[in-house]
Structures are given as structure tokens and as C-alpha cells.
Ligand SMILES: NC(=O)C1=CN([C@@H]2O[C@H](COP(=O)(O)OP(=O)(O)OC[C@H]3O[C@@H](n4cnc5c(N)ncnc54)[C@H](OP(=O)(O)O)[C@@H]3O)[C@@H](O)[C@H]2O)C=CC1
């Protein structure tokens with residue numbers, strides 16, 4: 001059994017992960033965390049499923065080690081992840097990080113912590129999105145002159161934009177074209193923008209309702225367009241991917257891994 005701790009236990013992904021663990025024969029929930037101000041502190045971690053367990057949601061990060069957790073799965077906020085990185089780095093506990101919206105400095109901290117523990121870090125843990133990254137790299141190479149635009153839509157509670165997935169799609173496309181995303185990204189357009197900058201990658205962000213996560217990449221050329229889209233109908237795929245990542249980390253050397261490593265999608 002893989003002894004697993006979940007942070008952000010009362011969040012949308014936290015609950016999805018706890019449910020996935022309860023239904024998985026190889027995983028055991030040993031700790032559930034949330035931030036000190038959360039109204040969930042002290043509640044049974046599986047109460048939302050109408051069940052009872054001996055795991056109560058706590059803000060006390062010491063419980064990760066005390067519970068015997070082998071891995072912490074974190075879907076929270078960057079500032080929360082930073083705190084958990086410190087604890088897991090000190091206590092030598094592997095981490096799966098699904099949180100998005102990190103600054104360059106915070107990403108650097110993930111890189112540094114991966115020198116002392118194994119970390120799987122990905123803005124999207126679904127198989128479909130990670131296969132889509134590969135399709136996008138191929139499309140970008142085959143259509144170097146096509147205008148590329150990335151459109152994403154998410155629910156009205158999402159706090160970071162563009163989504164981590166959309167940014168990663170942009171990075172994959174830019175790198176396939178031998179560019180750096182920061183050099184070619186058009187993050188927003190408003191007012192008299194002038195004509196489209198050749199070679200740029202444009203982003204459009206939509207927010208509304210309970211949309212789980214839609215990503216559409218458009219390659220537009222003369223008289224034609226190719227669109228590659230991924231649509232999530234539930235969070236199940238993200239949770240199952242995170243459990244695959246957690247299982248992958250057990251026994252792995254320190255280092256930073258992504259879902260291509262976990263799913264065996266790396267080019268040889
Ligand atoms: N990699 C992937 O496949 C996916 C990534 N994500 C990312 O995961 C993250 C969480 O998404 P989601 O579950 O939808 O978000 P939610 O807001 O539903 O859940 C986040 C959880 O983290 C808690 N939290 C907030 N601030 C902190 C903090 N400083 N320290 C610790 N915990 C904190 C929240 O508490 P409270 O509710 O009290 O604020 C809540 O319990 C986002 O960054 C999202 O983009 C989401 C889906 C898939």
C-alpha cells in the first residue's frame with residue numbers, strides 16, 4: 001500500500017483525490033492537510049463521501065512524517081506548495097505537485113527541492129492532455145509558418161491565468177519552433193493592437209460556470225485552420241494521473257519528473 005498524504009484536502013482536487021484513493025486497492029490515505037484558516041480543519045477527511053475514517057483534516061504539517069506518508073500530493077496554491085516543499089524536503093517525503101500559477105522564483109524552489117527528494121510536477125496530469133502536448137509539438141514543427149493561438153476556458157473559481165496547461169502548450173509549441181515562449185507570447189490584446197506579430201503565440205482566457213477545463217490550439221494558415229482541442233468533462237483524469245505519478249515516485253532517485261516520464265511518453 002502506498003501511504004499517501006493530501007494537501008488542499010477540502011478543495012475540488014483534494015476531494016477528488018481522496019475519493020480516488022478510497023477506491024484504489026494500492027493506496028492508503030494517511031494524512032489530510034489544509035491551511036490553518038480552512039473551515040475544514042478537524043473534520044473527517046472522508047466525511048464528504050458520507051464515510052468515517054481515522055484521518056482528520058489538519059494544518060499541522062508535522063503529521064505528514066508522523067503518519068508515515070511516503071508521498072504528499074499537492075493541489076493547492078503556490079504559497080501553500082512552497083510551505084509543503086520545505087517540510088517534505090526536510091522530512092524526505094516525495095511530492096506530486098499539480099498546483100499551477102508559480103512565479104519563476106517559486107519554480108526555482110521546486111527545482112532546488114528536487115535535488116533532495118523525488119518530485120513529479122505537471123500543470124495537467126491527464127493522459128489526454130499529455131498526449132496532446134506531443135501532437136502540438138509535431139503540428140508546430142510541420143506548420144512553422146502558421147499563426148498559433150491558444151484558447152482556454154475554466155470555471156469561475158480559477159485564480160490563475162492563463163491556465164498552467166495553456167502556458168505549457170505554448171512552451172511546447174515555441175520550443176518545437178526553436179523559440180522561447182517568453183519571447184513570442186502575446187498574453188493579452190486590447191485596443192489598437194496593430195496587425196498580428198508574425199511568429200507570435202496568442203493566448204485567450206475565458207472564465208465561467210463550472211467548466212472543468214477546455215483547451216483549444218488553433219494553427220491558422222492561408223485559407224485553412226487546424227484546431228487541436230482537449231476537453232475535460234470531469235476531474236477524474238487529473239486525479240488518476242496524480243496517483244500514477246505518486247506510484248511512479250516510490251523508490252525513484254531524487255529529481256524532477258513530469259507526466260511524460262510517468263506515462264512513458266518521452267522521445268528516445
Ligand atoms: N495538474 C493538474 O492536473 C491540475 C491542476 N490543478 C491546479 O490545482 C490547484 C488546485 O485546484 P482546485 O482543487 O480546483 O482548487 P480549490 O480552490 O478547489 O482547492 C484548493 C485547496 O487548497 C487550499 N488552499 C488555499 N490556499 C492555501 C494555502 N496557502 N496553503 C494550503 N492550502 C491552501 C484551499 O483552501 P480554501 O478553499 O479554504 O481556499 C483548498 O482546500 C490549482 O492551482 C489548479 O490550477 C487543478 C486541476 C488539475
Ligand SMILES: O=C(O)C1=N[C@H](C(=O)O)C[C@H](O)C1
Pocket residue numbers: 100123124154158162163164165166212213214
Ligand atoms: O484550475 C483548474 O481547474 C485547472 N487547472 C490546471 C491548469 O491551470 O492548467 C489544469 C486543468 O486545466 C484544471
